[in-house]
Amino acid sequence: MGDDSIHEERKEVKTNRALFISFEGIDGSGKSTQVQMLYHYLLNSGHVAHLFREPGGTAISEKIRSILLDKANTEMTPTTEVLLYYASRNQLMTEKVLPALSRGEIVLMDRFVDSSFAYQGVGRGLGKRPLNFLTKFATGGKKPELTVLVDLPLETAEDRLSNKTLDRFESESRAFKERVRQGYLYLAKREPDRYLVLDGRLPPEEIFGVIKKRMNQLLGISD
Ligand SMILES: Nc1ncnc2c1ncn2[C@@H]1O[C@H](COP(=O)(O)OP(=O)(O)O)[C@@H](O)[C@H]1O
Ligand SMILES: [Mg+2]
Structure with missing residues (x-):
């Protein structure tokens, strides 16, 4: 993911x-499938693009990821959980995302801040206040131009x-997952211009068609 060597081989950027x-989206919704399709579409069209997953995307962040997703960590408190997410996120933003954006490149995220609002804010019941603070503190408040739900x-x-062998979140209760889903839908309703909400039950190519259209609008390409 985010392998720079791919870009170095490209002559016409x-x-x-x-x-x-x-x-x-919730686990199993098809986010990774879609973000990978978009990543390859952008690279094939000659753009400089990076794809990072959260938690993860840097050496330190991947170590934090393994703590967060480890099913053996049953005693982890919601506060520890949210702080680890933002520790991982700050490292990724500082090391990779912000430098790429300042070079004028495209950054795709497989999960970002909205995951914390949905999972820890709504799912774990921490509420918005700590999330608003942590988002500002750890990401500088940088928001995506587009969020695909x-x-x-x-x-x-x-x-x-x-x-699949389920991780700590995938093996959560149905009630938790339903709160997370509703949390996302609430966020999308609050910021309709930033969000593109798609029906994950449709075939992957059909979902991607809508994403590609919006992407081309953002790139100023009409098709
Ligand atoms: N639109 C779709 N329709 C049916 N199956 C899908 C679709 N998108 C993804 N899948 C399958 O569902 C599973 C979860 O997809 P994935 O992209 O890994 O979801 P997520 O990253 O949201 O957890 C994978 O086996 C994938 O092949
Ligand atoms: Mg995934």
């Missing part, structure tokens, strides 16, 4: 307008994960 785009019913998402 397009002039970019820095764009910061996040993908959100892949939404779908819990049952569909759970069916898709049925053959």
Whole structure:
């Protein structure tokens, strides 16, 4: 992910307008599928693009990720959880995201701040206040130009994960996951211009068609 060597091989690189785009949704919604399709589409069109996952994306952040997702960490408090997320996020923003954006490059995020609002703010019940503070403190308040929310019913998402070994969040209760889903929908309603909400039950190519259209609008390309 975010492998710079891919870009160095490209001779004809397009002039970019820095764009910061996040993908959100519950586990199994199809975010990673879509963000990867967009990443390859952008690279194939000659853009300089990076894809980072959260938590993760730097050496330190990936170590924090393994603590956060470890199912053995049953005693982790919601406060520890949110602080670890923002520690991972600050490292990623400082080391990779902000420098790429200041070079005028495109940054795609497989989860970002809205995940914390939905999972820790709503799912764990921490509320908005600590999240607003931490977002400002750890990210400088940098917001994505576009957030794609892949939404779908819990049952569909759970069916898709049925053959997978589940991590700490994937094995959470249905009530928790439903709060997270509703948390996302609330965020999307509050900021309709930033959010693109898509039906995750549709075939991947159909979902991607809508994302590609919006992406091309952001890039100033009409199709
Ligand atoms: N639109 C879709 N329709 C049906 N299955 C999908 C779709 N998108 C993704 N999948 C499948 O669902 C599973 C979860 O997708 P993934 O992209 O990893 O979701 P997430 O990153 O949101 O957890 C994968 O097995 C993937 O192949
Ligand atoms: Mg994923």
